[in-house]
Amino acid sequence: MIGKKSLDIPRRQLIKLAGLASASAISSVQANPVKTPSASEGPYYPTPSMRHTDIDNDLVKIADKTRQAGGEIITLKGIITNAALLPLSGIRVEIWQCDVNGRYLHTRDRNSATSDSGFQGFGHTLSNANGEYEFRTIKPVSYLGRAPHIHVKLFKDEKVFTTQFYVKDHSDNSQDVLHRRMSVEEQKAVEMEFSSFDDNVEAVINIIC
Numbered sequence: 001m002i003g004k005k006s007l008d009i010p011r012r013q014l015i016k017l018a019g020l021a022s023a024s025a026i027s028s029v030q031a032n033p034v035k036t037p038s039a040s041e042g043p044y045y046p047t048p049s050m051r052h053t054d055i056d057n058d059l060v061k062i063a064d065k066t067r068q069a070g071g072e073i074i075t076l077k078g079i080i081t082n083a084a085l086l087p088l089s090g091i092r093v094e095i096w097q098c099d100v101n102g103r104y105l106h107t108r109d110r111n112s113a114t115s116d117s118g119f120q121g122f123g124h125t126l127s128n129a130n131g132e133y134e135f136r137t138i139k140p141v142s143y144l145g146r147a148p149h150i151h152v153k154l155f156k157d158e159k160v161f162t163t164q165f166y167v168k169d170h171s172d173n174s175q176d177v178l179h180r181r182m183s184v185e186e187q188k189a190v191e192m193e194f195s196s197f198d199d200n201v202e203a204v205i206n207i208i209c
Contacts, residue, residue, distance in 0.1 A: 079133075079205060147166055147179055166190055167191070
């Protein structure tokens with residue numbers, strides 16, 4: 001598993017997290033958070049038989065392979081809560097996306113580009129006791145008319161919640177049919193804004209489901 005850093009989380013959520021940090025110590029919080037909008041799974045969700053043996057939360061390094069994935073490496077993390085902003089622990093989180101060449105880890109992908117053999121393509125993790133999740137992956141790239149995006153699926157009890165994350169202010173967002181269907185506030189809720197810390201590029205997306 002990859003290392004954990006503190007997360008930028010909503011003020012009301014911090015209060016519910018048993019007073020782990022005082023409100024006065026928080027420099028950046030979300031006001032009136034919007035429920036994370038759902039989205040279609042898409043045609044390239046890799047079934048278990050298509051996946052690598054290694055399906056951990058580090059998608060840029062496949063076990064037993066020396067080559068690292070191409071593309072810009074990022075950390076994607078956040079906190080999963082219910083509508084009352086209470087953290088949800090033990091939630092299985094899956095992500096999948098195309099590699100830097102635009103190829104998905106799926107037998108139906110007919111893209112003629114060469115697959116990146118160093119990219120895992122699919123990974124999963126479990127939210128911890130504070131509802132936190134984290135992945136190491138690549139910044140998504142455009143794919144066949146779609147804006148850059150990362151597919152996300154959550155398994156909560158018997159329910160499945162699916163959404164997609166986008167790159168904030170990317171020029172292709174305005175042409176993406178799924179991105180355009182959302183309200184401005186919903187778009188903001190699933191747009192990744194990247195920051196650099198100690199040579200690590202990361203984005204925080206909190207999920208309310």
